[in-house]
Amino acid sequence: MASIAIEHLTKRFASGTVALDDVNLEIDDGEFVAVVGPSGCGKSTMLRILAGLDVATEGRITIAGAAARADELPSATVFQEASLFPWMRVGENVAFAFDSLPVPRDEVRRRVRDVLGLVGLAENERTWPHQLSGGMKQRVAVARAFVTDPPVLFMDEPFGALDEQTRVGLANELMRLWERSPKTIVFVTHGIEEAVTLADRVVVLSARPGRVKEIIPIGFPRPRDAVTIRGAREFGEHVVHIWELLR
């Protein structure tokens, strides 16, 4: 599958802004890593570079083991805005993930149905995006990311625009999907509780330029439940500790 090595990653934009300064991080195969940090510290920039949507100024990124086969994508990315095609129904939006892959139509249909069932949208295959709530749109975006089963998933505040209850529900769904189709996930969030709920490790970045300030292992057993985990004493301790690091 895929492990990720980030070595001496520095990003300086043409404007002169240094977004990231010598970021070093090793992510294990199948690990769920959450990245938190003050607004503007380079979280999105780091994720965009990891996803191949931007380039580093210095340093390097190695993603080992991704995309061995022609019918697989090396990674998928989910952003805060679901960015669905408004002219395609839900099922077509999810199936679009296979656009460049040589996967037979029947297989695509089967996998789209399967993943829509897993995110609670079994009845919405023929629904138009404008008919969906914000939470449902993000479910479609998550389904589109999982449907091809890539070894790596990058998520940039995917639930950031949603209300708290919807976020907690989606956190549980994401964990169930990830347990069923293991993959390496890098999840950027401004939600400290969300990070502690989901991740194997939480990476705390400093204010811009972003550097790794601390890496906090989160040892809660899995499967986890996003509601009951909040009652654990260590949960509150992790949350307070991360808050202290961020101020």
Ligand SMILES: Nc1ncnc2c1ncn2[C@@H]1O[C@H](COP(=O)(O)OP(=O)(O)O)[C@@H](O)[C@H]1O
């Ligand atoms: N394309 C760009 N050109 C110039 N500056 C940018 C660009 N993208 C982001 N930045 C700047 O880089 C810094 C980090 O941005 P970003 O990675 O979006 O932060 P975060 O996601 O942590 O809030 C910010 O100061 C932002 O204004």
Ligand SMILES: [Mg+2]
């Ligand atoms: Mg951002």
